[in-house]
Each structure stands twice: as structure tokens, then as C-alpha cells.
Amino acid sequence: MRILKNLFYGTIIGVANIIPGVSGGTMALVLGFYKRLIISIHNISPRTIIIFLKVFTFKKENVEKFKDEVKRIELIFLVTITTGALIAVVVLSELMIYLLNNFHDPTYGFFFGLVLVSVIAPYKIINKKTISCFLVFLIAVMVILAVSFSVSGETLLKEAQIKHEIKMKKANIQTDEIEKENNKFNILKLSYFFLLGAVAISTMILPGVSGSFLLLLMGGYFTILKAITNRNYIILIIFSAGCLVGIAIFSRFLNFLLKRWHNQTMSFLVGLVIGSLWIIWPFKTSAKVGDEIIYLTNRIPNAIGTNEIYTFLTTLLGIGIVAAILIIESKKKFEDS
Numbered sequence: 291m292r293i294l295k296n297l298f299y300g301t302i303i304g305v306a307n308i309i310p311g312v313s314g315g316t317m318a319l320v321l322g323f324y325k326r327l328i329i330s331i332h333n334i335s336p337r338t339i340i341i342f343l344k345v346f347t348f349k350k351e352n353v354e355k356f357k358d359e360v361k362r363i364e365l366i367f368l369v370t371i372t373t374g375a376l377i378a379v380v381v382l383s384e385l386m387i388y389l390l391n392n393f394h395d396p397t398y399g400f401f402f403g404l405v406l407v408s409v410i411a412p413y414k415i416i417n418k419k420t421i422s423c424f425l426v427f428l429i430a431v432m433v434i435l436a437v438s439f440s441v442s443g444e445t446l447l448k449e450a451q452i453k454h455e456i457k458m459k460k461a462n463i464q465t466d467e468i469e470k471e472n473n474k475f476n477i478l479k480l481s482y483f484f485l486l487g488a489v490a491i492s493t494m495i496l497p498g499v500s501g502s503f504l505l506l507l508m509g510g511y512f513t514i515l516k517a518i519t520n521r522n523y524i525i526l527i528i529f530s531a532g533c534l535v536g537i538a539i540f541s542r543f544l545n546f547l548l549k550r551w552h553n554q555t556m557s558f559l560v561g562l563v564i565g566s567l568w569i570i571w572p573f574k575t576s577a578k579v580g581d582e583i584i585y586l587t588n589r590i591p592n593a594i595g596t597n598e599i600y601t602f603l604t605t606l607l608g609i610g611i612v613a614a615i616l617i618i619e620s621k622k623k624f625e626d627s
Contacts, residue, residue, distance in 0.1 A: 293366070293370050295401040296348060296367060296370035296371050296374065297371075297373060297374040297377075298374065299317075299318075299323065299369050299371060300370060300371040300372060300373060300374020300376075300378070301374040301375065301377060301378040302317050302321065302374075302378075303317050303318060303371065303374070303375045303378075303615040304374060304375035304377065304378025304382070305377045305378045305382055305386070306375065306401070306404075307375065307379070308378070308379060308382065308383060308515075314375070315559075317404070317408075319408060319412050319559065319563070323367075323371075324412075325415075325548060326364070326367070327368075327371065328541050328544050328545050328548065329367070330363055330364045330367060330368050331537060331538070331541040331544060332399055332539070332541045332542050332544075332545040333362055333363045333364075334363050337387045338359055338363060338383045341355050341356055341359045342356065342359070354528070358491055358518070372505065378516060379518060383419040383515050383518045383519055384519055387499065387515060391583070393600070394572070394574075394583075394585060395573060395597055395598075395600070395601040396572070396597070396600040396601045396603075396604040396606070397550070397572075398570055398571070398572035398601075399572040399600075399601035399602070399603075399604040399605040399608070400604040400607060400608045401570055401602065401608060402567065402570050402571065402572055402603065402605055403605035403606060403607065403608025403609040403610075403611075403612070404608040404609075404611065405566060405567060405570060405608075405611050406567060406605075406608070406609060406612075407608075407609050407612040407613055407616070408563060408612050409560055409563045410616060412556050412559050412560045413556075413560050415556050416553050416557055416560070417552070417553055418553050419557075420553065422554055422557075423553050423554055423556075423557035424557070426554045426555075426557050426558045426561065427557045427558065427560055427561040427564075428561065429561065430557075430558045430559070430560070430562045430564075430565060431561045431562075431565040432565075433561075433562070433565065434561075434562055434564075434565025434566055434568065434569065435568060436524060437564055437569075438565075438568055438569050480528050481522070482510075483525055483528040483529045483532065484528050484529070484531060484532035484535075484616075485532060486505060486510040486514065486529060486532060487528070487529040487530060487531065487532025487533040487534075487535075487536060488533065488535050488536030488539075489531040489532075489536065490505050490510075490532075490533070490536070491532070491534075491536040491537045491540070508606050514529060517529070522600025536600075568588065570602050571588045571592050572605070573588065573589050573590065573598075573601070574586060574587060574588055574589060575587050575588075575589050
């Protein structure tokens with residue numbers, strides 16, 4: 291039962307990480323296992339790898355050490371969460387592209403509702419609300435807004451137009467030549483995919499900061515999604531290697547902060563979650579470039595239509611799901627006390 295629960299939670303994190311602007315770390319906070327996840331990842335070390343390799347000698351002492359290490363790093367928890375996330379990414383990547391292309395506002399509305407209520411979870415973990423906590427909270431909000439405003443609607447539109455022009459020019463080139471060019475992999479290109487993985491996974495485990503949004507800003511979002519759907523294993527292996535290195539380094543940094551400055555770190559995370567609401571606001575101005583719709587800046591709907599009603603309903607659904615989870619978790623804590 292616990293394994294199925296963790297698989298489900300992992301699936302939610304996987305779906306969240308596909309959506310630009312939505313953070314898997316936020317979902318981990320909402321679901322109540324963020325600190326456990328960071329600590330478990332942090333506990334994995336070179337010693338862990340040595341113990342896992344030695345188990346294949348089948349010596350009794352090595353098998354016992356293996357069992358102890360599995361418990362120490364909570365391997366079953368990590369594997370089920372990771373498996374759920376991978377299932378979501380592989381199975382639902384095409385669905386999410388479809389939903390974002392055809393039901394942009396209701397899709398973002400759902401995650402807006404999830405994140406809106408999710409701030410309760412990290413806020414309750416702050417033991418003392420001090421002035422320093424308030425200051426780091428404000429800094430976090432400003433960081434997210436700075437990231438959001440760093441790319442204007444005009445810039446996004448210009449980039450989309452340039453990409454469309456390049457695409458149209460390529461359409462006049464022979465298909466075989468395009469395929470040969472796309473299949474060329476040099477050190478610089480592979481290093482870029484490695485960097486994408488390292489940066490994306492670091493932000494994906496940071497609440498409020500969307501790894502997929504950062505991928506979008508770095509120009510690698512659709513490349514990675516296409517690599518998943520087209521089973522481009524070279525790109526995926528390099529990207530995954532970057533993810534492993536990124537999460538190993540960043541989880542240690544986060545664990546250090548949580549141990550040294552717990553309240554301030556949690557306040558910073560709350561600020562990131564609050565700030566992310568601006569990024570995932572569902573209603574945005576848009577422009578069509580070729581066959582693609584580009585979403586630009588936030589707007590307030592000037593009329594109530596079917597789209598607005600659906601978006602409102604999906605937002606309520608997101609709020610309801612998080613509220614239900616928080617109520618269930620609080621009841622469990624009350625029963626255990």
C-alpha cells in the first residue's frame with residue numbers, strides 16, 4: 291500500500307516537472323516528504339556504491355551491510371518515487387504537450403490551484419517566524435519575479451519568429467541533409483545536454499523553481515520532450531548523467547542549509563512557492579507564429595467564457611486535491627499523537 295502511494299506521489303512529481311512553470315519540489319512539499327527526499331538523496335555516497343557492488347560476492351557480512359545501507363538511504367522510497375516520476379514523464383509527455391497546446395489555461399489553472407494551497411505545507415514547518423525569515427522570504431519572491439521578468443513577451447515573440455523562419459528555410463533543404471545535420475553529435479552539443487540535465491534537476495527539486503521552465507528559457511525544453519517521445523537514447527543518456535551529477539551536488543547543499551538554517555531555508559522555499567504563482571498564472575496574452583501559439587505576459591480575462599469557466603473549475607480541482615491531502619495528513623498526525 292505504501293509502495294503504491296509513493297508511486298502515485300512520484301507520478302505527480304513527474305507530471306509537475308513536465309509543465310513549464312510548475313515545480314516538482316513544490317509537489318514534494320505539498321505531499322509532505324520534501325525533507326525526507328533531500329536527506330535520502332544526500333545519504334547516497336561513494337561508500338553506498340561500494341557496498342552495493344560487494345553484495346554480489348554473496349558473503350554474509352556484505353549482504354548484511356547491503357541491507358543496512360538500503361534502510362539508511364531509504365532505497366525503496368527513492369526507487370518508488372523515481373519510478374513513478376519516470377512513468378509520468380515517459381507515458382504522459384505526449385499528453386502534456388497535447389494539453390498545453392489545446393487546453394493551456396485549464397491545464398495551468400489546475401497547477402495554479404495546487405500551488406496556491408501548497409504554501410501551507412512548508413509554512414507550518416517553520417518553527418520560529420523571525421525577521422530574518424521574513425527577509426529571505428521576500429528575497430525568494432523577488433528572485434522568482436526577476437526570473438519571470440528576465441524574458442519579456444517581445445523577446446519570446448522574436449525568438450519564436452526567428453525559430454519559425456529557420457524552420458521555413460530548412461523546409462527548402464533536402465530532408466536527408468537535415469537528418470544528417472540533426473544526427474551529428476559533437477562534444478559541445480553533448481556538454482550542452484549534460485548541463486541542461488544538471489541545471490534542470492537542481493531546480494526541479496527546489497520548490498517554486500520550475501526545471502522545465504528553465505529548460506524552456508535555455509532552449510532545451512522541446513528538444514528533451516522530443517527525445518523522450520522519439521526514444522533518442524544518446525540525448526537521454528547524456529541528459530540523465532547531468533541529472534545524476536546535479537542532484538548529487540545540489541541535494542547536499544540543500545541538506546546543509548536545512549540543518550544549519552532550517553527556519554530561514556523553509557522561509558526561502560515558501561517565498562519561491564508564492565513567487566511561482568506569477569509564473570503559472572493561467573491567463574496570458576498570446577500570439578500565433580506559424581502553427582504555434584506563443585504565450586507571453588499575464589493578463590486578466592475581460593470576459594467570462596467557456597475557457598474561463600473550465601480554468602476556474604480545474605483551479606478548484608487543484609485546490610481541492612491539495613486541501614484533501616493536507617486534511618488527511620493532519621488527521622494522521624493527530625491519530626499518531
